Amino acid sequence: MYLSEIELRNFRNYENRKVAFSPGINVFIGENAQGKTNLLEAIYVLAMTRSHRTANDRELINWQAKEALVKGTVIKQTGRVPLEVLLGTRGKRVKVNHLFQSRLSTYIGNLNVVLFAPEDLALVKGAPQERRQFMDTEFSQMSSRYLYAISQFRGLLKQRNEYLKQLKYGGQADQVLLDVLSDQLADSGAAVMAMRFKLIKRLETWSAQLHDHISQQKEVLKLKYISQVMVEDETTEKEIATQLQNLYHEHLAQEIKLGTTLYGPQRDDIRFLVNDQDVHRFGSQGQQRTTALSVKLAEIDLMNEQTGEYPLLLLDDVLSELDDDRQTHLLTAIQDKVQTFLTTTSLSGVARQLINRPTIFQIAHGTIDKEDIK
Known part of the structure; x- marks a missing residue:
């Protein structure tokens, strides 16, 4: 396009x-x-x-x-x-x-579109929020299902957090309402996490090829999806949802005390590894720049793969x-x-x-x- x-x-x-x-x-x-x-x-x-x-x-x-x-x-x-x-x-x-x-x-x-600006170095060396924003912005363009899932999740997360805050300040608990909110949040969160895992795996494939070329075969780039639940190649959305439901049940008292949801894709992250070393913590500025460049260029190929059209x-x-x-x-x-x-x-x-x-x-x-x- x-x-x-x-x-x-x-x-x-x-x-x-x-x-x-x-x-x-x-x-x-x-x-x-x-x-x-x-x-x-x-x-x-x-x-x-x-x-x-x-x-x-x-x-x-x-x-x-x-x-x-x-x-x-x-x-x-x-x-x-x-x-x-x-x-x-x-x-x-x-x-x-x-x-x-x-x-x-x-x-x-x-x-x-794929945007690359100087501040995009924050993708590698910035806070986890920067990388979650990156996932949501790019994956929403590639997949209408992802856009729907993340939008639904944000709405449910807001509702559940508001209810937890009410309970924190002495509100009367409606267990049925809380269970419904928790189950719906787990289902939508599982959909987001499953898609993030798969798309990051594909992004890793494209990024690694580019990084290998830019570093003149001296470095190997890996991307690792970081979440609070076990997500692997064969993990189903239902299994992810069950893990989240269990976490909400086990840690409900702590969530009420803090007035916020502690588990789910809102706590996800991506780890960038060069030669198995965390670039965020141990990478040189040159390695961080090369990693950011590799990932940004890889987005172009991933979008074409997922949509059939190259982005701007x-x-x-x-x-x-x-x-x-x-x-x-x-x-x-x-x-x-x-x-x-x-x-x-x-x-x-x-x-x-x-x-x-x-x-x-x-x-x-x-x-x-x-x-x-x-």
Whole structure:
């Protein structure tokens, strides 16, 4: 798939702009605070209905306006798909093929993206929450079943936690209600955990191949799914659900005391191992960068494997964080493979040599000037 064009109205510093893109590599060049990352952010919003930079949609709307519009046309193997995201005081509204969608879950997956920014090093060296967010963002694009399961789980988790807090402060216990909430949470949690385990195994396969190449066969990368229950190749969802139900029953008193659910996919993690050493704890900065790069590039192949379409790749000022060797591996891996959007203050000599016929956009003060390099 690729994004043929995007139209912005009152989005950040863009009052009214329409831009056509190349199916290949699109480079946004400009000084800081000129709008190049805003343009990349708009593409992400068109795909995910939310920003990767802020949780407050009001920040996306030009301060002089009441609503912002992001429209685009996606070209897929099945044809053209017009998409639209409207952000305003009445909340968020989305359209696919000019038809309003009552649920965001029917919208997400029409345009898939992989984002790689300097802060994505937190995927390796950051907190477990960063890696859970990574799983949910990427796997939700690949699988509508995963998106449904994680959405259902979050809703049930919120309900159960609210009920546990009531009990913590002396509320009357309704054992039937508590059992129903616990059983439903265990079932939805088991679905999430089973899919996470399988998709991480596939991500490991793709990541290991890339890491082997980037490290020149000196390092072996492994990904390990970390959960509070036993999940293996042959473990069924029912078996996972039973384990969770037992944990909820055994530790109910502690959960009531703390007013929160202590077990489930909300406590999951991923461990990255290079030559059997935990990269988070023992890896050098170079190993952490190579691991993050390998995993991000592997997402591209995994999404294609799971959906039949390659995603868009969004590179937000990431070249400046990579040395020449890693730049070479990155740009070689994406060349003629996926539509790419890259922001930078300037292209390095390595990048100019490796990018085949890029489409250059000069960004300044919210204006976008296209310059095709032959």
